[in-house]
Amino acid sequence: MNKTQQDYLEQEFGSRVTFRKTERKLYGHDIAAMPGIIKPFIGSMVPDAVVQPETEEELVELVRWAGKNNVPLTPRGKASSGYGGVLPVKNGVVVDFYRMKQVKHIDAEKLTATVQAGVVWERLERELKNKGLTLRLYPSSFPAATAGGWLAQGGAGIGSYEAGWFRDNVVSARVVLPDGETREFSGDELDVISDAEGITGLISEVTLRVQPLEELDVVAIGCPDAIDLQHMVQAMIDNKLPIWSLLFINPRMAELKNKAPLLEHLGHPVEERVLLPASYIVTLAFRKKDHDALMKALPGVMKPCQAELLSDRIAEHEWKNRFKIMIVKRLGPSLVPAEIVIPLSSLGKVMAEIEAKVAQPVVKEGVVVREGASGQPEVVILGFIPSDQRKFNYSFVFGLTLTIMNIAEKYGGRPYSTGLYFARMAGKVLGEDKAAKLKAFKKKVDPRNIFNPGKVIGGGVIGLMMIAVRAFEPFIRPLGNRVMTHLGERPSEPVRDIPADVAWYAYGCSQCGYCIDECDQFYGRGWESQSPRGKWYWLREYMEGREEWDQAMVDTILVCTTCEMCNIRCSASLPIEPSWMKLRGILIDDEKKMTIPPFEMMAASVRKEGDIWAAYRKDRDAWFPEELKEKHGPKNKAKIAYFAGCTASHVETDIAEATVRLLDAAGVDFIHLGKKDNCCGTPMLVCGKWDVFEEILRSNVQNMKDAGVDTVVTSCPACDMMWRQTYPVWAKKLGIDYDITAKHYSEVVTEKIKSGEFKFPEKVPDTTITLHDSCHIGRVSSVYDAPRDLIKAIPGVKLVEMEHNRENAHCCGSVLTLIKDPPVAADIGKSRMDEAVATGADKLLALCPCCQFQFRVTADKKKIPIETVDLARFSASALGYKFPDPNPEVQRQWAVFEAMIALMTPEGFAKLMGTMWPELVDAMPFGMGPMMRFMGKVPGALTLMKPMFPVLFPRLLPMMMPKVMPVMLQRVADSVPMPDYMLEQMPDLMPKVMENLMPHMIGDVVPLVTQPMIDYLRKGDSK
């Protein structure tokens, strides 16, 4: 792509286009791991650019431009397909539909929904439910896949038993054709759009049929073999049993599911294992109102097939986990896919022949379509063979896919889809008529073949290869069958510097995309590199030597908010956030790469005064109510201590004060350690400065032990996370005795309320509030009820929930993101606060000082009309206490941080140096200062020296620093509006910060300062 073309895209799409190589790479693959043998025939699949249109008008503009410039366009929904349809084999531009995700209209009377193509099924279903409606069918990739993607790819899914293929549930689709015209397709016209994978046009909008929401019920049935299964399902159809969805798995799948890892939290399983019998397990979903009729009829169809009803527990487990088929990938760590459609009448024979011919364990999931394309029942079988893509023999196992395809065809079946790999078999896959229609339409509308070239009917080399290889299937099969398959997780050695378990997970990730839309780092920026899926893919590239760590990638790991949303979203139950945590330690603590710069200032401050705000330890407890000191001050003894943490002690002090008021009023016997209260260490842990974290942990635990405390009560979820979850693990690792329990004040106070020892005496004016669940006490410690119980105990208060609440609550976007990328943090914060505003609540209650800080900063930047109030403050106010408004202090502190953040960048440091050239030159060692000044006067001398600057500067700067420090401190003071106490401490803090940062940053600073320094030397000054 030439510069003019890039400029055009940049001008049209601004931050919604990327040319960054690392990013583009992440838009050049789908879920399938392509065998090494095929890759060279495809060549580079890295697009030249990725764009994210927001509207149909933008799509039209893009299409017209692409036509004029002959630039190939490859549409991409969530890339959850695996046939190569999204691969930009001719490079060009990937059109990512992520931002076209509006639900435009729901018609409850006509039972239709009109959506932009990029809407994800899960989101649409949520909106439908709010209107008493539901989807007629959806793919098992429901948490990730898009409406446009499914229409373009074609398919059946959950609900297809009753509703058929997706295309038959589409009323119409608006499509941008290759000449830029937009047309609406409906009825038979959809033949040239559905299953066409974008080769004929970009789908911008889909109108689909929906149905009234009715309560569902599920049962599970065990069936001994495939032929019995076939007969039983046929009998269900013949007897018109009122079933909505019929899914089944084969015994191998049941066996693997039994072996699959459970969802873990902090290294412990958080779900129970439900053992499945080694049989075909059918999961039926039906409307509750049909329960009696179905249950009455089932024995009649099951008995002749020796089938039996399985427990409710199994039924619920299978239904609950219906989107998590990829969990078995953890055992591979790769899966070779084989997806076929066969007539129900040949199910038994197909299964038997696969068993006979394929010696590898083939795990299968099936979807029954009661009335298939031919009017007869069909079965979609998604088969997987566990394998290891890192091994050469993976290609042979891949060959077995063709064996399965051949078997399907022998019995009247076909491959599920065309995509890239089966593009020469369109007639078989789509039916000869439809394929012919599609070819003719493609020829007419896109004669230059710029819309998703090489796919569906493309005549590319891959399709040819597949046909050729199929001819050799009988010879390849024995090779594939002979490969030894090991099942189970077996991480062995670290790969490069990636720990063995994390390396395994990287390959275990199915690339399904479930984690993407709900990751705040993704929706804050909109690019895959920030999502867990993108990071896993990058790690694979890194481990295979095609990528290297740079600061941008280190930051990508560091900046993750640790919200833990991805852990519960992951279809493979991967411990994602803990893996990033491990990498933080490796990158920063072990390898001494640069952390997010302002954390160096926090580290220096923590080491000196025990807090991250560069405040004095002597002021740590200035907020503590004088009259409570005698009862709860550090001179007392109690088993419970309130640990306030840094932000509540120094910035939002209303939180700390309100908490002790509340605890006191509730009759809790507690102490506060006074000036010994300390930073909990979370900032040091997450920024990778684990040496500082360890120091903090040791001193905190010792302080509590010395005070005879066994329970630490917190008001900050990050502190709570340390005392409750992190310290115990680290203490064990460090050989420290740890016998401390942690509780949030909301838990302690609600205990008192429940036991009848405390109640709120006064009625506050009627208030409607909404509650933000902090990630660090919600998903990390599952404390959801206590804050709600506390709120409910206050008379006159009504709690309304936000769209995402409890374990699904979205993150506020704080700390790491706020410090690294304030504008992104504001976008994330806004998306959360918008949800709060949408509830109509008067106030947004938060129970975390850091979330509140972020909300206050966000509200100020984005002008969001809802007041943020701390839960403790709100509750203690109901007791009649008054507290100072924390907002002015928050804004003051944020101004300091914002200026520090800007300063601690290469540009910031370059600017700072630009204010002190005379001092810098004077500070040069070995008499170089006068020499440089002299060179400035000799024409051309500095130009000659210029190439040496990148070598000289890093060596000289450490020697110059002590000399220029006083003036540097002065200049920093000029640009950062620091409070006096911070200013006073700068001479102690700054040298340490510079010592740690400069070695990393100097390489980026030198190019920025070289010319300004030369200019200064040429111009000279009074010296």
Ligand SMILES: Cc1cc2nc3c(=O)[nH]c(=O)nc-3n(C[C@H](O)[C@H](O)[C@H](O)COP(=O)(O)OP(=O)(O)OC[C@H]3O[C@@H](n4cnc5c(N)ncnc54)[C@H](O)[C@@H]3O)c2cc1C
């Ligand atoms: C765990 C899992 C379960 C799955 N279950 C099912 C299932 O039950 N049934 C099923 O059919 N499939 C299933 N799939 C496959 C896949 O999820 C579906 O095909 C899905 O519909 C693809 O949607 P997508 O948004 O990811 O599209 P993508 O994969 O991004 O795209 C699919 C094709 O459509 C094209 N395309 C995308 N958007 C547009 C557009 N707006 N205009 C024109 N062309 C476009 C792409 O170029 C590509 O060729 C599953 C996949 C996974 C990982």
Ligand code: SF4
């Ligand atoms: S922990 Fe949160 S921010 Fe980090 S990767 Fe997971 S979902 Fe994204």
Ligand code: SF4
């Ligand atoms: S991390 Fe999990 S949810 Fe995300 S793409 Fe990988 S397997 Fe899917």
